[in-house]
Amino acid sequence: MTPTPHIVVLGAGYTGLTAAKLLARRAPVTLVNDRDRFVERMRNHQLAAGQPVRGTPLRDLVAGTGIRLVVDRVTRIDPDRREVELASGAEPIGYDLLVYALGSTADLDAVPGAAEHAVAVADAERAVQLQDRMRAASTVAVVGGGLTGIEVATELAESHPDRTVRLVSAGRLGPALSERGQEHLYRTFDRFGIRLHEHAPVAKVGPDGLLLEQGERVDADVVVWTTGFRVPPLAREAGLAVGDNGRILVDGTMRSVSHPEVYAIGDAGAARDAEGREMRMGCGPGGLAGACAVRAITDRLAGRTPRQLAVAYDGQCISLGRKDGLFQYARGGSPVGPMLTGRVAAAVKEAVVRGAGGFSLRHPTVALLAGGRALA
Structure with missing residues (x-):
């Protein structure tokens, strides 16, 4: 011993x-x-x-x-x-x-101007800062088409239906999802009125929005940075x-x-x-x-x-506001198996979050037993 x-x-x-x-x-x-x-x-x-x-x-x-x-x-x-x-x-x-x-933490040094003008949501303090800035904003641009960007854009659009929400992604929206999963995202974005800019890498962030590498400008009162972590x-x-x-x-x-x-x-x-x-x-x-x-x-x-x-396997579990969601497994970066959407997926995501942030912390043996399935 x-x-x-x-x-x-x-x-x-x-x-x-x-x-x-x-x-x-x-x-x-x-x-x-x-x-x-x-x-x-x-x-x-x-x-x-x-x-x-x-x-x-x-x-x-x-x-x-x-x-x-x-x-x-x-x-x-x-x-x-x-x-x-x-x-x-x-x-x-x-x-x-x-x-x-x-x-x-969020990588705000990847693009010029992001550290000075963008707000991240990787920590609670910056998320509160975004909450404060949203009160005076009419247009917000979310940079990043991954899971975090999708969740931020849909949550803001649902909570602030009177604001213009844009999502700007260097590639395609939700690249790890199946074609059916991406189609569900597109329908959800249409329902929320989110304006999508795909294959639009950002060259610079300014006080009034974004400059894309193709030279196009995307106006925004607030820029939310969700792409890249360090x-x-x-x-x-x-x-x-x-x-x-x-x-x-x-x-x-x-x-x-x-x-x-x-x-x-x-x-x-x-x-x-x-x-x-x-x-x-x-x-x-x-x-x-x-x-x-x-x-x-x-x-x-x-x-x-x-x-x-x-x-x-890796589970992609995404909330799309409070009443919609998407859950899909992936293997080797490719989607596999069935997919859940809508209220059922939203309920699954809420259960996962509640479990991780509540029950599992007070009863950590549950997390240990669940994790044991991933050992060989």
């Missing part, structure tokens, strides 16, 4: 908080997060549209678990000393095992092996390929599916990776050989 280690978990999002609560049953855990509340990131598009979204105090969620909660921002990881340094200047926190779950630079700066996108390179048990005392889960870890492809950033893949890491740590501490992550 391996001696009980001190485990430090960085980040208290869906994946980090669940992992911390599960690991605390086996070893002392310190959880470090830069805010004192858990934020349901999957509801940020609702928050941006002016809908009430709960924020639960982290101390309530870790009460009775034995977890030591530190509300502070990590500024540096020292893998040689096995310590993390904090913005407050408090004593560095030492670790035997580190679970890196710091997530991702991870914090801490892992790269610490000397951990990372990919070109900054995600920590991990093996099939979510353990760093360069530092075996570090596990990376959620958006910050470059988990791979059963066919070796890097999995997308998102709550679903992140949750599977988190369950894999928890089981691997537990197995290794018990002297067992851990199982590997073996994800075959």
Whole structure:
């Protein structure tokens, strides 16, 4: 039996908080997060549209678990000393095992002017900023034709039917969906009156809208940036092996390929599916990776050989306002199997969000059992 280690978990999002609560049953855990509340990131598009979204105090969620909660921002990881340094200047926190779950943020540096003039919804604070700006806006342009952009555009259009909503995409809308799924999106956009600009990469963002690479201008009072995400630079700066996108390179048990005392889960870890492809950033893949890491740590501490992550399918679960949705499985980036739309899909998405942001956080064994199906 391996001696009980001190485990430090960085980040208290869906994946980090669940992992911390599960690991605390086996070893002392310190959880470090830069805010004192858990934020349901999957509801940020609702928050941006002016809908009430709960924020639960982290101390309530870790009460009775034995977890030591530190509300502070990590500024540096020292893998040689096995310590993390904090913005407050408090004593560095030492670790035997580190679970890196710091997530991702919007990449506002990809196009000139985006950082100065666009608003993102990757965090709650910016989503609230968008909510405030929508009060005085008559036209909003959402940049990005992926899942986040689709959800933001439809939520804003439904909540603000008197505003003009545009969606600008560098490619086709919902590229990972089947032809039938894309057709449902087009019908939904028509129903909401959303003006769609496909195959229209953005060259520059200004105070009054967008300049496209083809030279066309798209006027907007507010620009919402939903395309491209980046991870914090801490892992790269610490000397951990990372990919070109900054995600920590991990093996099939979510353990760093360069530092075996570090596990990376959620958006910050470059988990791979059963066919070796890097999995997308998102709550679903992140949750599977988190369950894999928890089981691997537990197995290794018990002297067992851990199982590997073996994800075959990825579920695309999209809300299209409050009364419509789309759910479809994909394998290897290609859609497979049946598709759900309408109120049924909306109910599925709401159940997923409620489960991830409520029941699973208070009863994390459920997430562990569900994630176990993705192991081999």
